[in-house]
Amino acid sequence: MPDTVVEVRNLVKYFDGRCVLDGVSLAVPRGCIYGLLGRNGSGKTTMIRILLGLEPPTRGQTFVLGEDSMRLSAKAHGRVGYVAEGHHLIQSYKVRRLVGLCKGLSLQWNEELFGHLMEMFRLPMDRKVRELSAGMRAQLNLSLAMAIDPELLILDDPTLGLDTVARRQFLELAIDVIQRQGRTILFSSHILGDVERIADRIGVLVAGKLVVDCTLEQLKSRIRRLRVIFPRQAPEDLYITEIVNQQRQGREMVLTVANWNPQKQAILETFCPESCTDLPMTLEDIFIECTRPASALPQESEV
Amino acid sequence: MLSLIGREVYDHLVYVLACCLVSAITIGVMILTSVSGIVQAAYVSSTILMLVLFVGLCALGAAQMYGDRANRISALLSTLAVTRSRILAARVLVGVLTLLASLIPVLIAALILLSLAALPAAFYPRMIWEVSAAVALTGFACYCIGLEIGWTTSKTWLILGSFLLVALLASLVFAKGPGLEAIAILLLFIAAMLVHTWHKFTSASF
Numbered sequence: 446m447p448d449t450v451v452e453v454r455n456l457v458k459y460f461d462g463r464c465v466l467d468g469v470s471l472a473v474p475r476g477c478i479y480g481l482l483g484r485n486g487s488g489k490t491t492m493i494r495i496l497l498g499l500e501p502p503t504r505g506q507t508f509v510l511g512e513d514s515m516r517l518s519a520k521a522h523g524r525v526g527y528v529a530e531g532h533h534l535i536q537s538y539k540v541r542r543l544v545g546l547c548k549g550l551s552l553q554w555n556e557e558l559f560g561h562l563m564e565m566f567r568l569p570m571d572r573k574v575r576e577l578s579a580g581m582r583a584q585l586n587l588s589l590a591m592a593i594d595p596e597l598l599i600l601d602d603p604t605l606g607l608d609t610v611a612r613r614q615f616l617e618l619a620i621d622v623i624q625r626q627g628r629t630i631l632f633s634s635h636i637l638g639d640v641e642r643i644a645d646r647i648g649v650l651v652a653g654k655l656v657v658d659c660t661l662e663q664l665k666s667r668i669r670r671l672r673v674i675f676p677r678q679a680p681e682d683l684y685i686t687e688i689v690n691q692q693r694q695g696r697e698m699v700l701t702v703a704n705w706n707p708q709k710q711a712i713l714e715t716f717c718p719e720s721c722t723d724l725p726m727t728l729e730d731i732f733i734e735c736t737r738p739a740s741a742l743p744q745e746s747e748v
Numbered sequence: 749m750l751s752l753i754g755r756e757v758y759d760h761l762v763y764v765l766a767c768c769l770v771s772a773i774t775i776g777v778m779i780l781t782s783v784s785g786i787v788q789a790a791y792v793s794s795t796i797l798m799l800v801l802f803v804g805l806c807a808l809g810a811a812q813m814y815g816d817r818a819n820r821i822s823a824l825l826s827t828l829a830v831t832r833s834r835i836l837a838a839r840v841l842v843g844v845l846t847l848l849a850s851l852i853p854v855l856i857a858a859l860i861l862l863s864l865a866a867l868p869a870a871f872y873p874r875m876i877w878e879v880s881a882a883v884a885l886t887g888f889a890c891y892c893i894g895l896e897i898g899w900t901t902s903k904t905w906l907i908l909g910s911f912l913l914v915a916l917l918a919s920l921v922f923a924k925g926p927g928l929e930a931i932a933i934l935l936l937f938i939a940a941m942l943v944h945t946w947h948k949f950t951s952a953s954f
Contacts, residue, residue, distance in 0.1 A: 497827060499954045523829025533823045549751030550828040593828075 449508075450475050450597050450629040451496060456505035458491055458653075465491050467653040468505070473631055473646070480644030480661075481633040484736050487650040489633040490530055493601050496631075497527060510597060523552035526595030528603045530633075532586040536575040540585060543574060551593045559592035565614065580607050587615060600632035604639055612636070616643055641728040649735050656735055661728070668731050669705040670724040673698045673713065680716050685709050689734045699724070701734050752830065752838035756812065763808035764846045770801045771850035775857040782861045790861075794854075798883060799918060801850055802890040806914050808846060809894020810906055812839050813945075817899055823954035832950045840942070843891040851887060855880050882926030885934035890914050892941035899948055 451473035458466040466488045473479045483489045494500040496507050498514045507514040512521045535543055548554045563570070566584035574582065587603060604612045616639060634640050640647070647664055649657035657664060668689065673679070679698040683691075686709070689701040696719075702709060713721065726734075757764060774797040781790035816822050825835055859876065897909040917937070924930040 494953075499823060499826065501951060501953070517831070519829045519831050519834065522827065522831070525827070527827040529823070529827075533820045535819060535821055535824060537819065546751060546755055547828060549754075550825065550830055552829045 448475050449473065450477075450510060451479070451631055452508040453492065453496070454506045454508075456492065456495065456507060457503045458488070458495065458500070459503045460491075465653050466495075466502075469650070469653070469655045471648055471655055471658050473629060475629055477646050478630045478644045479632070479646045479648065480640035481631065481648045481650065482637065482640060482732055483633070483650035487736075488653045489650055490601055492650070493599055493631070493633065497525070497599065520552065523593065524596040526590030526593055526598040528583070528586045528590050528598075528600045530601040530605065532579075532582040534574045534582060534586060534589075537573065539571060539573050540568060540577070541570040543585075544570070544589070547589050547592070553594055555592050555594050558594075559588055562588040562591060562618075566611070579605075580611055583607050584611060584615075587618070591618065596628065598628070598630045598632075600630065600634075602634055603632060604634060604636055612639065637727070637729040637732055647728070649732065651736050664731060665726065665728075667704050668701065668726065668734070670699065670701045670726050670730065670734075671713075672720075672722045672724055673700060674719045674721075675716065676719055683713070683716060685712050701726075749834065749838060752825070752835060753842055756839055756842040759815065760808055760811055760842070763804065763811055764842070764849075767801060767804045767808065767846050767850040770797055770804055771854050773797060774801070774854050778854075778857055778861055782864070794858075798854075802887055802914055802918060803911075805843065805847060805850075805887050805891040806894040806910050809843055809891040809896075810898035810910055811894070812842075813895050813898025813949075814900065814906055817901065820954065822949075826954060833946070836946060836949050839895070843895070844888070847884065847887050847891060851880075851884055855883075878928065878931070879926045882921060882930050882934065885931060885938065886917065886921050889917055889934050889938050889941070892938050892945065893917070895945045896941050896948075899945070899952070 449472045451471075453469055453471045456466050456469040457464070465486075469488070469492060481489050481492070491500060495502050496509055496514050498517050501515060509517060510521050510524055512518060535546075538546070544559075562584075566581070566588065568577075568581060568585055568588065574585070577585065583603065583605065584607070587600075590598060590600075604615055607615060620643060630643075632640075632644075641661070644661055646660050647657060648655055659667075675696050675698065677696065679693040679696055681693070683698070683700075685700075685702060687703040689703055690699075691701070692699045774794055777793045777797060778790055781793060822832065822835055826832055862876070893910060893913040897906055897913065900906055900909075917934075920933065921930050924933070
């Protein structure tokens with residue numbers, strides 16, 4: 446059983462001459478909840494689709510459960526649960542028929558868990574998929590993906606269209622899945638609070654490049670936002686490496702820096718600041734700083 | 749595999765039944781015209797109905813592929829424990845089964861009617877084999893045209909392309925006659941169509 450469940454090697458993808466993924470490399474270890482973040486069009490869905498073999502890469506290779514994505518065996522497919530953005534279910538089918546089809550095409554089917562989920566989400570079996578609301582489709586898709594007891598669960602913006610209660614239920618479910626031995630989740634989301642709650646490793650895609658790939662704790666500890674008050678006007682010549690963002694207003698300067706260390710602290714001290722306060726950063730703050738167009742954030746190897 | 753075949757049949761039941769219905773009508777017309785003694789009319793009407801059957805088989809192939817692409821069915825199926833090759837294999841198998849279910853009764857009926865007409869015995873085996881093979885292969889080739897053309901989002905191309913290719917193929921078989929040459933051409937055509945369809949389907953974005 447490989448320890449790396451998902452591996453991406455120098456992945457490049459072009460759509461009509463436009464580069465969507467630009468040399469992305471990452472590895473998701475077994476048992477990890479990997480949160481993939483990025484703005485719209487940053488390449489998250491494309492990467493997930495390539496991982497599942499739904500889209501061929503332009504260059505590079507991806508491996509899922511030790512197998513090349515473009516040559517995934519039926520057995521490997523059967524060990525991966527997938528909830529797609531937009532929930533691509535067969536719209537003309539009744540829920541019952543769709544469930545029957547998925548059950549028939551699965552390696553294993555956890556009837557008890559599926560029944561529990563259907564009951565929890567109150568999904569009607571006798572209605573057509575197209576008659577369900579977006580939230581109900583999301584719940585159905587998630588239930589189908591969970592019922593196969595997947596070794597790897599890939600979720601592409603899974604909480605999109607869910608209300609707060611359903612989102613909470615979903616997150617609890619995801620945590621439940623991870624608690625089972627050896628289960629791995631790779632998910633992308635726009636709701637950073639969700640990612641922060643459940644992910645233990647974060648990847649941030651900016652314009653097709655993976656600018657962050659580390660654990661949530663590392664990310665939070667390495668990126669610091671400081672409010673520095675100077676005796677006079679805040680200096681314009683404060684040259685510290687890896688400044689992600691800086692804002693000056695009179696005597697005050699708010700500085701976001703990656704890989705904060707004693708050397709950088711010493712440089713700051715030479716400007717004799719009156720005070721230097723650490724400002725707490727949520728994942729959302731970090732994400733916004735990372736995805737600024739002219740972000741000075743260092744590459745993945747540095748963070 | 750059985751689930752995939754079941755899904756294909758269930759989703760395209762109208763086309764499968766339509767092909768079987770055309771087959772039944774063909775048998776009925778053949779019997780009626782033979783009984784009434786108008787042999788020429790039997791040939792003409794059977795030929796026309798066979799053409800309708802070929803169009804029906806082409807429509808089945810096109811509906812399978814077009815419906816899949818439009819409703820992103822394979823996008824869902826290929827995330828389950830199946831491969832793209834298996835999805836396509838199940839699809840083609842349903843086409844073959846429909847073809848056999850439509851043609852075998854017609855061929856049996858034709859055999860019985862021919863034996864009643866009492867043509868020279870030595871003439872039968874080769875003629876029957878060649879005509880049967882040519883008709884079956886033409887039907888399958890038409891189905892393959894449907895598969896090939898169906899993987900599109902353009903309805904105009906789907907309809908025009910299918911009709912043009914079916915007409916071209918049928919004309920070719922009629923011009924050559926149902927001999928060994930026609931069979932060889934049809935086999936090559938089917939192989940090329942299937943390989944291309946398989947390549948297109950297994951390397952496409954879902």
